[in-house]
Amino acid sequence: MSMIIDRRLNDRNKNATNRARFIRRYKSQLKRSVADVVAERSITDMGRGGEVGIPVKDISEPKFRIGQGGDREMVHPGNHSFSPGDRIAKPQGGGGEGEGGDGQGEGGEGQDNFMFTLSKEEFMNLFFDDLELPRLARNVLGDAKQFTFRRAGYTPSGVPSNLSVRRSLQNAMARKIALAAPLKRELRELEESGADPQEIQDLKDRIDRIPFLDEYDLRFRHKVKEPKPISRAVMFCLMDVSASMSEQKKDLAKRFFTLLYLFLNRKYEHVELVFIRHTSNAEEVDEHAFFHDPQTGGTVVMSALNLAEDIIKDRYAPDQWNIYGAQVSDGDAFGSDPQRSAAKLRDDILPHCRYYAYVEVPDNASSITPLGAAYSQIHSENFAVAKVMGRRDVYPVLRELFQREAA
Amino acid sequence: MSETVKDRVLSRGGDWDFDLLRSYDREIASIAKEFGLDTYPNQIEVIASEQMLDAYASVGLPISYTHWSYGKEFIRNEEAYRRGMRGLAYELVINSDPCIAYLMEDNSMPMQALVIAHACYGHNSFFKGNYLFKQWTSADAIVDYMVFARKYIFECEQKYGIDRVEETLDACHALMDHGVDRYHRPSPLSAQDELRRQHERAEHARKQFDDIWRTLPRKEKQGDDDAPAEAANFPPEPQENLLYFIEKYSPTLETWQREIVRIVRKLAQYFYPQGMTKVMNEGWATFWHYTLLNTLYDRGLVDDGFMFEILQSHTNVVMQPGFDHPAYSGINPYALGFAMFRDLRRICESPDAEDRAWFPDIAGRDWREVLDFAMRNYKDESFIAQYLSPKLIREFHLFAIADQAKNDFVEVAAIHNDEGYRDVRRLLSRQYNRDILVPDIQVLRYEHMGDRSLLLRYTRLRDRPLTDDAKEVLKHLSKLWGFTVSMEVFDEREGVVDRIDVSPAR
Numbered sequence: 001m002s003m004i005i006d007r008r009l010n011d012r013n014k015n016a017t018n019r020a021r022f023i024r025r026y027k028s029q030l031k032r033s034v035a036d037v038v039a040e041r042s043i044t045d046m047g048r049g050g051e052v053g054i055p056v057k058d059i060s061e062p063k064f065r066i067g068q069g070g071d072r073e074m075v076h077p078g079n080h081s082f083s084p085g086d087r088i089a090k091p092q093g094g095g096g097e098g099e100g101g102d103g104q105g106e107g108g109e110g111q112d113n114f115m116f117t118l119s120k121e122e123f124m125n126l127f128f129d130d131l132e133l134p135r136l137a138r139n140v141l142g143d144a145k146q147f148t149f150r151r152a153g154y155t156p157s158g159v160p161s162n163l164s165v166r167r168s169l170q171n172a173m174a175r176k177i178a179l180a181a182p183l184k185r186e187l188r189e190l191e192e193s194g195a196d197p198q199e200i201q202d203l204k205d206r207i208d209r210i211p212f213l214d215e216y217d218l219r220f221r222h223k224v225k226e227p228k229p230i231s232r233a234v235m236f237c238l239m240d241v242s243a244s245m246s247e248q249k250k251d252l253a254k255r256f257f258t259l260l261y262l263f264l265n266r267k268y269e270h271v272e273l274v275f276i277r278h279t280s281n282a283e284e285v286d287e288h289a290f291f292h293d294p295q296t297g298g299t300v301v302m303s304a305l306n307l308a309e310d311i312i313k314d315r316y317a318p319d320q321w322n323i324y325g326a327q328v329s330d331g332d333a334f335g336s337d338p339q340r341s342a343a344k345l346r347d348d349i350l351p352h353c354r355y356y357a358y359v360e361v362p363d364n365a366s367s368i369t370p371l372g373a374a375y376s377q378i379h380s381e382n383f384a385v386a387k388v389m390g391r392r393d394v395y396p397v398l399r400e401l402f403q404r405e406a407a
Numbered sequence: 408m409s410e411t412v413k414d415r416v417l418s419r420g421g422d423w424d425f426d427l428l429r430s431y432d433r434e435i436a437s438i439a440k441e442f443g444l445d446t447y448p449n450q451i452e453v454i455a456s457e458q459m460l461d462a463y464a465s466v467g468l469p470i471s472y473t474h475w476s477y478g479k480e481f482i483r484n485e486e487a488y489r490r491g492m493r494g495l496a497y498e499l500v501i502n503s504d505p506c507i508a509y510l511m512e513d514n515s516m517p518m519q520a521l522v523i524a525h526a527c528y529g530h531n532s533f534f535k536g537n538y539l540f541k542q543w544t545s546a547d548a549i550v551d552y553m554v555f556a557r558k559y560i561f562e563c564e565q566k567y568g569i570d571r572v573e574e575t576l577d578a579c580h581a582l583m584d585h586g587v588d589r590y591h592r593p594s595p596l597s598a599q600d601e602l603r604r605q606h607e608r609a610e611h612a613r614k615q616f617d618d619i620w621r622t623l624p625r626k627e628k629q630g631d632d633d634a635p636a637e638a639a640n641f642p643p644e645p646q647e648n649l650l651y652f653i654e655k656y657s658p659t660l661e662t663w664q665r666e667i668v669r670i671v672r673k674l675a676q677y678f679y680p681q682g683m684t685k686v687m688n689e690g691w692a693t694f695w696h697y698t699l700l701n702t703l704y705d706r707g708l709v710d711d712g713f714m715f716e717i718l719q720s721h722t723n724v725v726m727q728p729g730f731d732h733p734a735y736s737g738i739n740p741y742a743l744g745f746a747m748f749r750d751l752r753r754i755c756e757s758p759d760a761e762d763r764a765w766f767p768d769i770a771g772r773d774w775r776e777v778l779d780f781a782m783r784n785y786k787d788e789s790f791i792a793q794y795l796s797p798k799l800i801r802e803f804h805l806f807a808i809a810d811q812a813k814n815d816f817v818e819v820a821a822i823h824n825d826e827g828y829r830d831v832r833r834l835l836s837r838q839y840n841r842d843i844l845v846p847d848i849q850v851l852r853y854e855h856m857g858d859r860s861l862l863l864r865y866t867r868l869r870d871r872p873l874t875d876d877a878k879e880v881l882k883h884l885s886k887l888w889g890f891t892v893s894m895e896v897f898d899e900r901e902g903v904v905d906r907i908d909v910s911p912a913r
Contacts, residue, residue: 002432002449002527003505004425007458008512014461015481022478025573059479062581062879064846070871071811075835077738078729079806079822086819090810116482117489 023122029054034118034126038258049120053113124262149223158220167219175217176210183207233264233322233354234272236311238304240329241277241295249361253328254291255394256359260326263398274311278304284311299332301341301371309348318352325349325356331369338374346378355382359397365389415707421515421716428453428510431520432527438702439528443775444695446531447546448505451523455512460485462499462509469507470553472560472670474576500526502534502681504546517716520709524699529692536783537687539680543587545595549677555598556670563663575664578883579650579671584845586650586675608662645849645864649884650675652850658859659889668887683786683841690744691782697721697745727803738835743803747790750799751778761797792836797828807834812870846873848894860891867898881909 023030033052041050118126154167187203237257239245245253264271275290276282279297282304308325316323333341350356358375365387375385386397417434418427432451439446454462462469464481471477501507508526510519534540545552564572579586646652650672654665681688704714727742728735754762755774763770769777781794800823807830809820821827821834837843852862861884865873877894885892889911896905 002429002436002451004428004432004451005453006425007452007454007509010454010458012455012457012461014458015464015478017473018464018475018478018481020478021473021475021569021573022482024569025475061476061577062876062883063584064848064865064877064880065874066843066846066871067874068872069812070867071809071869072871073807073809073820073834073837075738075805075807075831075838076730076735077727077803077805078731078735079804080729082806082819082822084819084822084824084827087816088808088819089816090814114479114483116486 023118023126026054026059027126029058030118031126034123037123038254049118049123051115051117052123053115056112056114059114148226150226152222152224154219155222156216156219158222162220162223164219164221168213168217171217171219172213175214176212179210180207232270232272232320233324234274234316235261235264236274236276236308236323236325237290238276238278238308238325238327238329239290240279240299240301240304240332241290241293242279242299242332243296244299244330244332245361249328249330250291252361252388252391252394253359255391256328256388256398257326259394259398260324260357264324274308276304276307276311278307282307299329299334300337301329301333302337302344305341305344305349309344312349312352322354323352325353327356327358329358329360329371331360331362331367331372333369333371333374338370341371342374342378345375345383346380350378350380350383353382356384357398358383358385360385360387361389362387416710417708418516419710419712421517423514423516423519425453427516428519428523431516432523434703434708435520435524435528435699438699439524439532439695442695442698443779444528444532445535446506446528447503447535449527449531450505450507451510451527452507453510453512456488459499459509459511460488467499467501468553469501469503469550470557472553472557472576473564474580475573476580498522498526500530501549502530502540502544502546502677503549504535506531506534506546507550515716517709517713518720520703520713521696521700521717521720525692525696528699529695530688532695533684533688533691533782536779537680537684537786538784539683539786543680544677545597548595548597551598552601552673555601556674559666559670563667567663572667574886575667576671578887579668581880581883582649582653582887583671583675585848586648586672587679588646588648588651589841591648605666612662641853641855642850645851647847647849648672649848649850649863652853653884653887656853656855657888658855660887664887680786682844683788683839686738686740686744686747686787686839687782687785687790688744689741690746690748693721693725693741693745694748694778697749729804743791746799746802747794748778748781750796751781751794754796765796766794787839788836788841791839792832795832795835797823800828800831805831805835807831842868851895858890860893861888863892863894865894865896867896867904870898872896878907878909881907882912885909885911 030052033054034050037050037052154164183203183206187200187207190200190203235257239250239253241250261271261273273287275285275287277285277290277295278300279295280300280303282300284307285293304327312318312323345356358372360369360372362369362372372385372387388394388397417430428451432449460481463484464477498511499509506527508522508531510522514522534544534546540546560572560576642652650668653660654668654672657665657668660668700709700714700717703709725739725742725745727739751769752774754766754770755772755777758766758770781790785793804823806822806827807820808817810817821830823831847866847868848863849866850861851864854860854862863881863884865877873896881892881894891908891910893906893908895903898904
């Protein structure tokens with residue numbers, strides 16, 4: 001006799017480990033592929049999974065196989081015109097048709113790349129792999145200004161609109177059963193013993209008098225007030241794009257901005273980005289231009305700060321937006337520009353900002369740059385300066401930057 | 408429609424439920440019994456499509472150890488499925504006792520019935536009856552063994568690190584086709600025995616261990632004078648089971664690595680009969696779902712709608728496109744196998760003069776006996792050599808092409824005519840010979856008294872070379888071996904024509 005078992009509710013992800021192993025094994029190739037995807041993607045799209053590819057030849061498993069060449073016979077179906085002794089020219093370029101069955105294995109579709117889709121988590125892990133991002137470092141940023149209500153069980157008192165009919169009736173039913181049970185038992189005994197009808201009637205009346213719904217039964221949905229941050233945030237990305245900022249430095253900058261964006265995105269429902277690039281004068285641009293358009297010219301940091309201030313005034317009122325700033329530069333600045341910029345930042349911009357980070361990507365780690373020197377004079381709770389030399393530094397810097405605020 | 412007929416029909420429409428599955432299974436089982444099919448008990452498991460994808464990946468076993476290549480398979484199937492490039496198999500059946508068959512929940516009732524007939528009675532009886540399966544697999548132990556293997560490899564990963572285990576497994580997988588010795592019957596599997604054996608090994612090592620040996624001064628190496636004569640003769644005869652040879656004689660493998668080699672070898676053994684009986688196995692199962700379900704229909708247990716759906720699906724399965732058709736990808740084992748079993752039945756039931764001339768010993772006999780005998784005692788190669796009839800050669804329009812390296816053309820060697828039948832049959836049968844599918848590579852010499860190098864020999868048939876993969880496989884092998892591994896290419900006429908040496912990377 002057969003046994004029929006319903007396994008549909010069993011675990012569906014038996015291969016999660018095997019999949020993870022595959023990704024682990026081809027990490028370096030996948031990282032390259034992820035990097036390509038990232039380069040084309042805008043920061044706001046970063047929190048998605050993505051399709052990546054690995055060259056098929058990299059993932060094939062070698063086996064001893066018999067290859068093309070030598071002598072062989074093959075039997076095929078569907079002859080409609082051949083007679084014994086017929087000759088057919090061999091197709092150019094090796095084997096081709098007529099050698100179908102032999103040693104092809106793998107069942108590949110003949111594509112060069114093994115394409116597949118990474119989940120968001122897998123994608124981010126690969127993307128941030130060099131950043132040494134720990135799993136748990138998800139600190140809450142900033143404090144709350146708004147409140148939200150969250151369901152938190154039931155309570156015996158409340159306003160009628162929060163009444164839970166189901167819960168209340170459940171309670172009522174339980175109470176009725178509990179109160180009526182002894183009376184009903186007594187009633188049954190009386191009826192069996194043939195007692196006085198009046199007594200039975202009294203008892204029945206008592207049972208009927210148990211109220212359908214009592215005040216004790218009522219239950220209200222309980223809601224607690226929870227602090228909620230302003231749900232909107234804007235992130236100003238400021239970058240020096242003068243000639244001294246190489247592609248590699250911009251790449252570091254992009255990673256830093258991306259990471260910051262992802263942090264903010266976890267905290268706020270809605271995050272907007274403003275890209276301001278500057279050489280000797282500043283302009284607001286879209287993301288692509290921000291990272292990829294080459295610009296040449298001098299460096300006037302002040303211009304970017306002025307533009308940022310104007311944009312804040314125009315579009316992002318500080319009482320409605322959480323304003324974050326992140327500035328990346330190689331630290332070059334000339335003349336009085338660094339001092340004036342530091343003052344501008346301290347007096348006009350920082351007061352409106354939840355947080356402002358200055359990240360320097362200098363040519364060598366030990367040098368002190370003019371802008372860095374000027375900025376380090378600013379002492380403010382919500383301002384931080386850090387240096388990033390390589391990809392590995394990006395995350396620790398970000399972590400350091402935000403630690404104080406999280407505390 | 409009269410009431411009596413209506414009463415007999417088991418169900419109408421596509422919906423199924425568990426009661427219906429049970430009643431279909433009961434009816435199919437009783438018909439199968441009438442036809443004399445001997446099966447393991449069935450364990451039918453209903454699963455969702457994602458679970459089918461899971462089942463695919465672990466090469467058709469309900470459980471397997473962790474390895475990236477299964478992840479690759481899983482991702483490949485999943486992507487193909489998500490993009491609609493590939494449907495899922497309706498069923499998957501495992502050679503185990505009880506015989507586990509998976510039904511997909513999305514199948515309609517007729518499809519479920521088809522799968523039950525195909526897998527639970529067709530494949531199942533083949534697993535139980537065919538001589539190769541009987542000799543090479545232990546259906547009652549395989550699931551336990553895989554549970555053991557999974558656990559063991561998991562523990563190895565904990566102890567020795569994922570990378571080392573992965574490296575060992577990769578190397579073993581590369582040699583998996585060479586983990587079978589065709590001429591020795593393997594001992595039956597038992598997870599318990601495996602565990603016991605392991606404990607004994609470990610216990611023996613523990614008892615033998617004495618740290619003081621380490622402190623003894625090493626004996627000076629003695630002259631190698633008498634060694635070479637002996638060394639040249641080891642192994643005394645060439646060994647074709649490379650994995651077994653490595654497991655036994657590798658000079659460098661640690662105990663746990665030997666166990667892993669053993670696990671892969673056992674797995675290779677388990678799959679060996681399936682590779683040798685594709686046409687027969689699928690043909691047998693297809694023949695029986697066709698026969699069993701038609702009997703259901705003849706007895707009025709299913710309606711016309713049911714049968715239309717079955718036949719449509721059946722027709723797709725047994726379709727054989729011609730060589731010049733875009734969908735052609737070799738001979739469809741379902742089509743050939745099904746046609747051959749049907750043809751056998753025809754030869755038994757209504758033989759004509761040609762059949763009597765070609766198959767005097769079976770023409771006119773009881774078809775059930777003849778089919779049963781064929782199923783039990785043949786593999787694809789011998790089955791085709793024995794039973795492919797001229798009529799089928801004509802029906803399939805089979806023809807043979809000779810491809811010789813020295814010519815810039817291929818020649819039609821034989822077609823479906825009187826002169827060609829025997830040639831076509833012989834050549835087709837040879838196509839299923841293992842030497843065509845898996846190159847003949849054997850261990851020739853192990854310099855166990857010398858530099859510990861290992862020499863393999865590829866015996867080249869008719870100038871057919873190995874692919875470039877060979878060097879990669881040898882690298883894997885040298886990792887397991889720990890010393891230089893070489894392979895010579897041996898041609899019967901010309902002798903040794905080529906040689907590859909690979910030293911382990913250190």
